[in-house]
Amino acid sequence: MSETNLSPAGADAASTAAGLMPIPGHVDPMTVPRPTLVEGVTPREDGRTDLVGLPRKRIAELFEAAGLDAKAAKLRAKQVFHWLYHRGVTEFDAMTDIAKTMRPWLAERFVIGRPTIVEAQHSSDGTRKWLLRTADGHDFEMVFIPDADRGTLCVSSQVGCTLNCRFCHTGTMRLVRNLTVGEIVGQVMLARDALGEWPKNAEDIRLATMAGLDDDEDEGSYSADGRLLTNIVMMGMGEPLYNFDNVRDALGIVMDGDGLALSKRRITLSTSGVIPQMERCGQEIGVNLAVSLHAVTKDVRDEIVPINKKYGIEDLLQACADYPGASNARRITFEYVMLKDKNDSDEDARELVRLLRKYKLPAKVNLIPFNPWPGAPYECSTPDRIRAFSNIVFEGGISAPVRTPRGRDIDAACGQLKTAAEKKSRAELDRLYAEKDAALAAEAQ
Ligand code: SAH
Ligand code: SF4
Numbered sequence: 543m544s545e546t547n548l549s550p551a552g553a554d555a556a557s558t559a560a561g562l563m564p565i566p567g568h569v570d571p572m573t574v575p576r577p578t579l580v581e582g583v584t585p586r587e588d589g590r591t592d593l594v595g596l597p598r599k600r601i602a603e604l605f606e607a608a609g610l611d612a613k614a615a616k617l618r619a620k621q622v623f624h625w626l627y628h629r630g631v632t633e634f635d636a637m638t639d640i641a642k643t644m645r646p647w648l649a650e651r652f653v654i655g656r657p658t659i660v661e662a663q664h665s666s667d668g669t670r671k672w673l674l675r676t677a678d679g680h681d682f683e684m685v686f687i688p689d690a691d692r693g694t695l696c697v698s699s700q701v702g703c704t705l706n707c708r709f710c711h712t713g714t715m716r717l718v719r720n721l722t723v724g725e726i727v728g729q730v731m732l733a734r735d736a737l738g739e740w741p742k743n744a745e746d747i748r749l750a751t752m753a754g755l756d757d758d759e760d761e762g763s764y765s766a767d768g769r770l771l772t773n774i775v776m777m778g779m780g781e782p783l784y785n786f787d788n789v790r791d792a793l794g795i796v797m798d799g800d801g802l803a804l805s806k807r808r809i810t811l812s813t814s815g816v817i818p819q820m821e822r823c824g825q826e827i828g829v830n831l832a833v834s835l836h837a838v839t840k841d842v843r844d845e846i847v848p849i850n851k852k853y854g855i856e857d858l859l860q861a862c863a864d865y866p867g868a869s870n871a872r873r874i875t876f877e878y879v880m881l882k883d884k885n886d887s888d889e890d891a892r893e894l895v896r897l898l899r900k901y902k903l904p905a906k907v908n909l910i911p912f913n914p915w916p917g918a919p920y921e922c923s924t925p926d927r928i929r930a931f932s933n934i935v936f937e938g939g940i941s942a943p944v945r946t947p948r949g950r951d952i953d954a955a956c957g958q959l960k961t962a963a964e965k966k967s968r969a970e971l972d973r974l975y976a977e978k979d980a981a982l983a984a985e986a987q
Contacts, residue, residue, distance in 0.1 A: 592654070603615075669948045683778060693770040694773040698779040706975050730771075775809075781813065782813065789827070823865075832876075832877055875905075
């Protein structure tokens, strides 16, 4: 991890500056402070309002409050929405269908922001990682993984995480705060900036819109028009279902045909198993679901994914069976990190098949070789063991590909994301985990 990261002292100072309180132990992880949000608007020191993250309706309200009549405000909001999210412009001057005299009026009152890039890293395998900073000084990460037939952007939903899956580096951080709608959609916008992928002319726009809206599109059509960024996974830092509203609103803009216009079929949200939000996720967001299962017995899952103490395996699988929109054409992905001598036996593989069959789940299993980080308490299973596990699941009738680790050399692989280069001692980590466990236990009662 980069030496340019905030030191713990720097991070604390930034929190204090933003008026953030440390998160006490016994709180529901959902009730995190969101001091930077005033009715969905991020305040800025220069008094102007950042429009990124706002839906059309809210932009229209702001225009009206700034003096336009209701009809003009609505029309301008529609135009500005298109320029912001579909064309990716960052200057009002570039909005050519808005009168020249109107543009300075907008620029005096509003800005089109992006998260700040602190550092951009390139892996030898083509993976790219960006260290980003919010306006109030918190660092988070985003990763782009190019493949032959697709390009996947791994987006963060929180700075840190309240949960503490024992194999995950992000889990060794406290939750600093939820990312705002603008900070989440801003990651996708930044990636389009960096990859030079905003549609520029009418033909580009037609293709982008078609690719986003046509649900029956053939799998190759989006990349066929030359785009690199074709898919989004909510698998960066944080638990997206503990920041439900902001994730929903951000993905709403990403999926809007006049916004970033990416099909819901190309978006996957990964959860550690926050059961109460799963149905809403299917209904209100409608994206593909991935579930971090990682173990098939209570003992092991309690240890490695401690939210299991609150929401157990069988209830989780039932919630998956009830997930709106899941079908054989849109299967649920079960993520399974391969940890040596912990969850990787033949018996575990057979139990996995039994459980997925019992709940009649339209499932695929994604086996993730454990990505190490300094001080991690586990080792990755051997390649032979992973192959044997995969074969058993496959023979059980469920596809079980092994995910190739990407970007390990720049700490960009699954579970390696972590900002604020604080080196915690074992004792400090144990204390932090005990606090997070206690918060979960208090909720479970
Ligand atoms: N919080 C969400 C999404 C982020 S993590 C979740 O837990 O699902 C994305 C995936 O990477 C999850 O399946 C997570 O369990 C897995 N992961 C975390 N740490 C890992 C590590 N060190 N090696 C491999 N996979 C890891
Ligand atoms: Fe949080 Fe997901 Fe990491 Fe678990 S695996 S600590 S839920 S980011």
